[in-house]
Amino acid sequence: MxxxxxxxxxxxxxxxxxxxxxxxxxxxLVFVTSVDTLERIVGAGCAAVGAVLARAGRRAVRWR
Amino acid sequence: xxxxxxxxxAVGGTGLAALLVAACLDxxxxxxxxxxxxxxxxxxxxxxxxxxxxxxxxxDQRAYDTLxxxxxxxxxxxxxxxxxxxxxxxxxxxxxxxxxxxxxxxxALLVLPVALVTGLYVIAHGQLSPGGGFQGGVxxxxxxxxxxxxxxxxxxxxxxxxxxxxxxxxxxxxxxVVLGLAGLLAGTAFLANTLLPYGTFNTxxxxxxxxxxxxxxxxxxxxxxxxxxxxxxxxAVEIEDATEEEPGK
Amino acid sequence: xxxxxxxxxxxxGGGGAAVLWGxxxxxxxxxxxxQNLATSAVCPALxxxxxxxxxxxxVDLALLLALxxxxxxxxxxxxxxxxxxxERPSAWGLTWTAAGLGxxxxxxxxxxAGPGRAMVKLLVIGVLLIAGNVIASxxxxxxxxxxxxx
Amino acid sequence: xSHAMDVLPYLVxxxxxxxxxxxxxxxxxxxxxxxxxxxxxSATYILLLAVGYRAGGxxxxxxxxxxxxxxxxxPVVQALTLTDIVxxxTVTALLLALxxxxxxRHGTVxxxxxxxxxx
Amino acid sequence: MADAVIVVTLxxxxxxxxxxxxQRDPARQALVLSVLGVVLxxxxxxxxxPDVGLSQLxxxxxxTPLLIMLSVRKTRRRGRSKEDRE
Numbered sequence: 001m002x003x004x005x006x007x008x009x010x011x012x013x014x015x016x017x018x019x020x021x022x023x024x025x026x027x028x029l030v031f032v033t034s035v036d037t038l039e040r041i042v043g044a045g046c047a048a049v050g051a052v053l054a055r056a057g058r059r060a061v062r063w064r
Numbered sequence: 065x066x067x068x069x070x071x072x073x074a075v076g077g078t079g080l081a082a083l084l085v086a087a088c089l090d091x092x093x094x095x096x097x098x099x100x101x102x103x104x105x106x107x108x109x110x111x112x113x114x115x116x117x118x119x120x121x122x123x124d125q126r127a128y129d130t131l132x133x134x135x136x137x138x139x140x141x142x143x144x145x146x147x148x149x150x151x152x153x154x155x156x157x158x159x160x161x162x163x164x165x166x167x168x169x170x171x172a173l174l175v176l177p178v179a180l181v182t183g184l185y186v187i188a189h190g191q192l193s194p195g196g197g198f199q200g201g202v203x204x205x206x207x208x209x210x211x212x213x214x215x216x217x218x219x220x221x222x223x224x225x226x227x228x229x230x231x232x233x234x235x236x237x238x239x240x241v242v243l244g245l246a247g248l249l250a251g252t253a254f255l256a257n258t259l260l261p262y263g264t265f266n267t268x269x270x271x272x273x274x275x276x277x278x279x280x281x282x283x284x285x286x287x288x289x290x291x292x293x294x295x296x297x298x299x300a301v302e303i304e305d306a307t308e309e310e311p312g313k
Numbered sequence: 314x315x316x317x318x319x320x321x322x323x324x325x326g327g328g329g330a331a332v333l334w335g336x337x338x339x340x341x342x343x344x345x346x347x348q349n350l351a352t353s354a355v356c357p358a359l360x361x362x363x364x365x366x367x368x369x370x371x372v373d374l375a376l377l378l379a380l381x382x383x384x385x386x387x388x389x390x391x392x393x394x395x396x397x398x399x400e401r402p403s404a405w406g407l408t409w410t411a412a413g414l415g416x417x418x419x420x421x422x423x424x425x426a427g428p429g430r431a432m433v434k435l436l437v438i439g440v441l442l443i444a445g446n447v448i449a450s451x452x453x454x455x456x457x458x459x460x461x462x463x
Numbered sequence: 464x465s466h467a468m469d470v471l472p473y474l475v476x477x478x479x480x481x482x483x484x485x486x487x488x489x490x491x492x493x494x495x496x497x498x499x500x501x502x503x504x505s506a507t508y509i510l511l512l513a514v515g516y517r518a519g520g521x522x523x524x525x526x527x528x529x530x531x532x533x534x535x536x537x538p539v540v541q542a543l544t545l546t547d548i549v550x551x552x553t554v555t556a557l558l559l560a561l562x563x564x565x566x567x568r569h570g571t572v573x574x575x576x577x578x579x580x581x582x
Numbered sequence: 583m584a585d586a587v588i589v590v591t592l593x594x595x596x597x598x599x600x601x602x603x604x605q606r607d608p609a610r611q612a613l614v615l616s617v618l619g620v621v622l623x624x625x626x627x628x629x630x631x632p633d634v635g636l637s638q639l640x641x642x643x644x645x646t647p648l649l650i651m652l653s654v655r656k657t658r659r660r661g662r663s664k665e666d667r668e
Contacts, residue, residue: 024181030433031185031376033193033369033526038268046184053208053223054177060222061173061215073488081481088473095468095518095585102515102537106523109538110530117523117535118633121542133546140553147560165456168387171448178441179380186373186636193370193526194632198549202640203377206384209648213387266526285549289645292556293652299563300652300659322587325624329594336617337601344613351617352643355624362587362627370527371632374623377639385616385644392651393609468585475592479599486603494608494653498615501646502599505622508638509595512629519584522630536630544634552641559653566657 013055020051113262114271119191123277127255130277131240134284138237141288148295156302162216172214179207187282191271197278201285209293217301226294233287240280243273317365321358324414328354341396342453345389346404349449352382353411356442357418360435364422369431376438383445390452397453408450412443472513480506493562493572497555504551508544515540591625612650619643 021044028043029035092098109120122130150156183204190196212220244255252258263270332354335347356378363371390397419439426432483503490496515537521528523535566572569580598618605611619642626635 020177024177027178027181027437028185030430030437031182032189033430034266036267042188042268046181046188049184050177050181053180054173056223057176057211057219058173060211060219061169069488073485077481077485080484081477084477084480085474088470088477091470091473091514093469094472094513095516097517099515099517099537101539102517102523102535105538106530106535109523110525115525116633117525117538118541118545121538122545126542129546133549136550137553140557143557144560147557147564162391162457165451167448168452168456171383171444172387175380175384175441175445179384182376182380186377189526194373194522194524195636196545196633198545199377199633199636199640202637202645203381206381206640206644210384210387213384213391293645293648296556296559296649296652300655318584318587322590325587325594326590329590329621330597332617333594333597333601336613337605341610344610348613348617351620355620358624359627362624366521366630368521368524368527368632370524371522371627374627374632374635374639377636378620378623378643381639381643382620385647388644388648388651389613389616392655396609468589471589472592475596478596482596482599482603491606492608494650494657495606495611498608498611498650499603501615502602502618505595505599505618508622508634509592509625512626512631512634515631516629520630522632524632541631541634544631545637548634548637548641552646555646556649559649563653563656566660570660572657 016055016058017051020054021047024050024054110265112257112271112274113265114274115192115266116190116194116196118194119196119274119278120271122196123191123274123281124257124271127244127257127277130281131244131255134237134240134281137285137288138233141233141292144292145295148299150298150303154303157304159217159301161218164214164216169214172210176207176210176214179210180204183207183286184282187279188268188275190278190282191274192266192268197281197283198285201282202289204282204286205289205293208290212297217297220297224290224294226291229287229290229294232283233291236280236282236284236287240277240284243276243280247273315365317361321361321365324354324358324361324418328358328414341393345386345393345397345453346407346450348389349383349386349446349453350407350411352378352386352449353415353442353446356382356438357415360418360422360438364425369426372431372434372438376434376441379438379442379445383449386449387452390449391457394457397457405450408446412446415439415442415446472509472516476506476510476513479503479509491573491575493565493574494559496574497558497562500558501551501555504547504554507547511540511544511547587628588625591621591628594621595625608650608654612647612654615650616643616647619646 024047025043028047032039105121106117108125109117112124114120183200186195186203187197187200247256247259248254250259257272260272262272332347332351336344356375359375419435423432423435426435480503483499486499487496490499517534517536520534520536523538569577571577598621602611602614602618605614619638623635623639626638
């Protein structure tokens with residue numbers, strides 16, 4: 001179905017996800033009082049969920 | 065009839081007020097120093113390395129009650145789903161897309177992930193700082209509905225496959241029960257917090273099963289609130305019965 | 314009783330009374346504006362209380378209110394947009410005054426907290442509070458122009 | 464002053480409860496009645512927390528203070544209130560769903576008109 | 583003197599509750615109820631119950647108003663279409 005001729009959309013999508021993930025992971029580190037390994041892992045996971053939803057939301061609104 | 069009712073209310077209300085005031089005057093005085101149950105609860109919580117005593121009471125000392133509370137929430141959502149289902153004489157009319165000012169739309173899109181991560185933070189740190197599964201779950205579910213407020217219902221429906229949230233809701237309740245049964249299998253009691261090590265005080269892994277139960281409640285509440293709001297939104301926005309006129313006509 | 318709690322008492326008492334008066338009288342537009350101001354009055358008070366009690370963890374309450382308060386106002390602005398259609402309530406003077414109150418509370422709390430992660434958290438709350446306040450006012454002043462069935 | 468303070472929170476809780484009951488009995492709109500019930504419920508929160516308060520105490524949350532360094536208020540009633548709020552929210556949602564069903568079946572949300580319908 | 587903030591928030595709560603009951607239109611009542619939710623959260627904070635305050639904020643400031651306003655919208659829409667038919 002989709003021919004991978006143009007790598008730019010993929011690149012842009014991953015850049016957007018990465019930017020959101022970085023911002024949200026930073027936010028998590030700001031929220032917490034003490035940082036340890038488990039805290040970092042959980043924060044990275046939650047930031048990933050947030051990043052995916054941020055992109056999904058933006059796409060859903062731009063859709064029409 | 066109406067006047068009679070008001071008289072009845074006045075008499076009953078005055079009587080109740082008198083009784084309540086008498087009871088208030090007899091209560092231990094506000095701000096008193098004697099809280100025997102509270103002191104013991106704090107002691108028990110510290111013994112299990114849980115920094116937030118309220119989380120300890122909810123998910124350790126009274127974990128069985130929290131199971132009841134969860135099933136109340138689950139049953140209430142089930143009741144709402146049944147009450148608000150689409151009946152045969154109703155039809156769905158997709159709403160027209162709304163026109164929302166650009167700053168509002170951008171605000172909604174930017175705050176959505178921030179609110180979601182805040183909700184997850186409140187859930188994850190339930191046994192440390194103020195917060196917990198219930199509060200964080202509601203925040204996460206509310207965050208999702210920013211999409212309805214900032215754009216339109218169609219946008220929300222695209223990122224909200226309802227089946228996933230219904231499954232999450234059910235899975236979370238059953239995982240709470242499974243965690244309880246694990247205690248039973250380990251040879252102690254249902255929902256007894258003796259399964260996992262208590263960890264270092266004031267870290268994310270402290271408190272044995274409390275963080276896990278907290279996460280289960282958080283997932284359940286987030287799923288339940290989303291499903292609940294979805295059915296109310298369906299009723300208010302999409303579903304019309306046969307007598308209602310379509311907006312386009 | 315320290316200065317922080319006294320300031321919070323004044324913000325709660327004064328702001329709360331004004332909000333209550335605004336939300337019970339007048340046309341719908343004014344009531345929603347007053348509801349929006351409840352967030353801007355109580356959130357700084359919560360920050361001040363957190364300082365006054367010496368409990369940094371109480372800041373989470375202000376964080377949640379700064380996030381969810383404007384969402385509540387958007388709910389009303391959207392679902393009452395029919396009632397708002399005729400009148401475009403725009404009280405920008407009041408909005409910026411409320412934003413100034415929030416800013417003052419955040420700056421004071423930051424000065425007390427000193428540099429560090431706690432200060433960044435307070436700044437995040439301040440940004441969310443002021444942005445939410447301004448956006449909610451914008452939404453009331455014709456933010457939802459044509460909300461048909463949706 | 465201090466003597467009035469001993470009972471003031473309890474009296475406020477009683478007042479809020481009675482106010483909610485008054486609204487519930489005189490309501491002309493079922494959604495308004497649900498809101499009045501929410502007011503009644505908030506009276507129970509005030510009562511529970513007032514019972515657990517300790518003068519000069521702070522919250523029993525030890526993420527930012529040393530355990531035992533300050534007197535703390537009663538956590539048991541706070542946990543009860545938390546459950547109370549959850550149940551209150553679900554009751555509100557369930558009652559609103561019932562109101563929508565009534566509006567669909569009978570075409571009215573005025574309790575008095577509903578009584579006349581029943582005959 | 584340290585009780586002043588408790589007294590102020592208690593009186594504010596009582597006033598909000600009265601206002602919420604006396605507003606007969608459900609949409610206007612929902613506005614007062616959301617203010618009541620925020621004031622209750624402040625009261626819970628001064629009573630040293632931040633957990634309860636958080637959950638009151640989460641429920642009272644956005645979730646309950648949204649539920650009530652959606653129900654109001656549904657009943658109003660029904661009423662309007664009934665009037666149109668008559």
